Amino acid sequence: MQSVSKIEKPNFPAAWVGEWQGILSVERGMKEVMSTPFHLSIQPLAEGCYTWGIAYGEAKSDNRPYTMCPTDTSTSVHWRIDEHNGILLDGYVHGDVFFSRFEVMNNLLFTRDELIGDTIYHEIISGPMTGVIATGDTVLQVKTPEGIRSDSIPVVNSFVLPTRQWAKLTRR
Numbered sequence: 001m002q003s004v005s006k007i008e009k010p011n012f013p014a015a016w017v018g019e020w021q022g023i024l025s026v027e028r029g030m031k032e033v034m035s036t037p038f039h040l041s042i043q044p045l046a047e048g049c050y051t052w053g054i055a056y057g058e059a060k061s062d063n064r065p066y067t068m069c070p071t072d073t074s075t076s077v078h079w080r081i082d083e084h085n086g087i088l089l090d091g092y093v094h095g096d097v098f099f100s101r102f103e104v105m106n107n108l109l110f111t112r113d114e115l116i117g118d119t120i121y122h123e124i125i126s127g128p129m130t131g132v133i134a135t136g137d138t139v140l141q142v143k144t145p146e147g148i149r150s151d152s153i154p155v156v157n158s159f160v161l162p163t164r165q166w167a168k169l170t171r172r
Contacts, residue, residue, distance in 0.1 A: 012076065012093045012096075013050050013068065013079075013098075014044075015115060017042050017050070018171045018172070019039070019040075019041055019171065019172040020040040020041070020042070020120055020170065020171060020172070021038070021169060022037075022038055022122075022169040023036070023037060023038060023167060023168075024036055024037070024038035024056065024122075024165060024166070025166055025167065026164070026165050027165075027166075028162055028163055029162065036056050037056070037057055037058050038055075038056060038122070038169070039053075039054065039056075040052075040053070040120065040122070040169055041053035041054075041055075045067065047069070048069065048070055048073055049070075050069075051065065051066070051067060051068070052067065052081050053066060064083065065084070066084065067082045067084070068081045068082075068091070071090075077093050078090065078091075078092055078093075079091045079093070079098070081100070096114055096116070097113065097114045098111075098112075098114075099111065099112055103129065106128060106129050107127065108127060108128075108129050108159065109124055109125070109126040110124070110125045110126070111124045112125075118170065119168060119169065120168075120169040122165075122166060122169060123164065123165065123166045123167075124165040124166075125161050125163070125164055126161070126163045127159055127160045127162050127163060128159070129159065131159070131160050133157070133158040134155055134156070134157050134158075135156050135158070136153040136154055136155050137153065137154070137155040138152075138153045139151065139152050139153070140153060
């Protein structure tokens with residue numbers, strides 16, 4: 001049996017290079033509210049950078065030719081996507097998954113892209129930063145064999161997550 005640590009992981013983003021396509025679905029709860037063709041183009045560029053071009057629609061009418069570059073070439077864990085409009089988004093590789101988290105117009109977005117075999121699973125979960133439910137923020141008295149001790153419980157904020165976008169992308 002092979003050790004988990006010795007299993008070869010796809011090299012990000014070199015193993016991801018290609019033209020990818022699928023259908024992007026937008027859901028609110030259990031209801032699909034929209035679907036559209038979705039394209040992702042990952043191609044090598046100079047100096048270790050790659051395209052991270054996304055396009056929506058059958059005719060790719062909403063085309064976003066982003067560029068992705070490593071911020072630390074020694075680890076290839078931290079990447080930065082340049083939208084070429086003044087917006088830079090940080091992304092991080094953990095295992096076979098590329099993650100990004102950012103806030104825009106008081107909405108928090110969490111993105112997840114994973115390569116499994118010859119398929120990229122793309123997902124964005126989003127919701128407003130308002131409507132927070134705050135719990136915790138208390139001190140508990142805990143009985144232990146040594147006596148009573150106090151445990152401080154921090155404030156924990158819980159946010160609503162009403163929207164999910166997802167796509168299963170295959171190489172063209």
